[in-house]
Amino acid sequence: MLSKITGCTVIGIHGWLIEVEVDVALGLPVFATVGLPDSAVRESRDRVKAAIKNCGYEFPSRKITVNLAPADIKKEGSGFDLPIAVGILEATETLVMDRSRHKTFCIVGELSLDGGVRKVNGVLPMILAAREQGISKIIVPVENMEEARVSPPGIDVIPVSTLPEVVEYLAGLVDISPIPPLSGTPLTENVEYGVDFSDIKGQKHVKRALEIAASGGHNVLLKGPPGSGKTMLAKRFPTILPDMSLDEILETTKIYSIAGKKAGESLLCTARPFRAPHHSISDAGLIGGGTSPRPGEVSLAHNGVLFLDELPEFKKNVLELLRQPVEEGTVTIVRAKMALTFPARFSLFAAMNPCPCGFYGTAKIAATVQVCRFTNMKAEFPALSWIGLIFIWKFRRSITMK
Ligand SMILES: Nc1ncnc2c1ncn2[C@@H]1O[C@H](COP(=O)(O)OP(=O)(O)O)[C@@H](O)[C@H]1O
Ligand SMILES: [Mg+2]
Structure with a gap:
């Protein structure tokens, strides 16, 4: 069966929505990821497999193909673990949900081997991109909650911490309240610099x-x-x-x-x-x-x-x-x-500093100052530096500390 889940990646400072298509078909057990994945995305199959098994779900012993569309954009990072896992569970009918809702939510998160959801980089631009594209709900790791709070209203940000929590939420068995947005609250009221x-x-x-x-x-x-x-x-x-x-x-x-x-x-x-x-x-x-x-x-x-x-x-x-x-x-x-x-x-x-020793122009260490004066002049009059050094050598006793 085929499943289509919306995920997200970051290019530059902008988020891009990516369609994660998962097909589970009869055939030799292989897990192929296509659609320009980078090594972190390719490695996600091992994390996804372990997470699904360790959460008590059945991992299908069939031919699994994951396609990340559009295929011409390079997909980066570990944020595709969660949409891929959800896609597999839906394609094998472990998770049954209303297919008309597919276009209304987006899922982002890295999976640990025990099914925990780990934080990913770039959650804020992803939320902003999803909001612009008319997505109404985005599921993000609970660890990214703080930065997610700064996102403007118009999208529900759902924090999750485990794979079963996501499955139960999508199946409509539990309700997770969205993160309350911070807009309107004066954020800069208690700004601490530590110095003044x-x-x-x-x-x-x-x-x-x-x-x-x-x-x-x-x-x-x-x-x-x-x-x-x-x-x-x-x-x-x-x-x-x-x-x-x-x-x-x-x-x-x-x-x-x-x-x-x-x-x-x-x-x-x-x-x-x-x-x-x-x-x-x-x-x-x-x-x-x-x-x-x-x-x-x-x-x-x-x-x-x-x-x-x-x-x-x-x-x-x-x-x-x-x-x-x-x-x-x-x-x-x-x-x-x-x-x-x-x-x-x-x-x-x-x-x-004004010169290599740092004291050019100050009367603290006269001898060093003299050297620096002549070294500085060297750039303009090379011969003068030599004359200067000979001068310092000759009269070194009279130009010690003032
Ligand atoms: N105007 C000043 N008021 C208070 N402390 C000063 C002042 N100028 C220098 N200091 C003290 O001298 C120390 C050294 O200054 P620093 O900023 O490291 O100098 P520089 O970078 O010019 O070498 C500072 O940590 C600070 O304690
Ligand atoms: Mg300094």
Whole structure:
């Protein structure tokens, strides 16, 4: 018998509804998955088989064909385990449900071998896509409940934790109440950053500059000797930015949901993100990438701050990649089979020391300052650096600590 269940996958930052067709026919016992599945989807057969058996249902010893349509889109992730399992149970008539309801619900979830439903990445964009396509109910893992709550009203989000629970719900034996949506509640009321702008002592001119940057959405370069508070100031910058709107919370949470990351304690991003990647970061780490592209640091900093501490230490090619996101607020990653655009609108913060030793322009360590002065000049007048070093060597006694 044939069963058709609606599942969902994520491409870029958008969800795509996928029809999971399961056919159980007479023949040698094989389990074939077709329709461009990636390895995680192909491996789902072992999880599905074990989960069905361990939940006390009968796994058919027949020819099972799973088709994921449309066949030209690459299907990724483990979220197809649950729709495939439900499809098999329906095709073998273990689960009997009203077929007219098939088009009204969508199922997403990974299965553990004992039939538990595990969380999947990208649930929020999936819910939004299902809502747009007129689906009225979406079954999601209970662990994804928190991010699912931010979805706008118009779709019932049903949290589930085990395969039997899903089967009983679909058969109409139990009723599971949908997750209450959060819209309308002021989400940004109790936003915690852990630090505060009022921690900064003095530095009036810098604070004023940061306030102007916060109100005008400008980028900032902080330059000063080590210990002058550059990192400290940058970390406190998001605390003076305006609260995120519901749309901004939705956008940022969507990106974190796809990347499978948490912005803070919760899966819901209500505080403006502050991303401070290490200077050894790669191109793909910064702007996003991989065979099926994932968002990078610029997208994780969307609606927040991207902080590049020790700016001159970053590789030149990595810094040049920042041009498109800074100018356009988006980043487009092109791969052989697809071109994806991720949002990347952030305030760029950079901090640097004035010279390699860090004390150029300050009168703290005179000898080091002299060396740096001449090293800096080297770029413009190569001969001068040699003269400078000879000068320091000759008069080293008179230019020690002032
Ligand atoms: N204006 C300031 N107000 C309060 N503490 C400061 C200030 N400037 C520096 N500090 C202290 O000095 C420490 C070192 O500052 P840091 O931000 O790491 O300097 P930098 O990044 O410029 O090397 C901070 O953790 C903070 O405790
Ligand atoms: Mg620092």
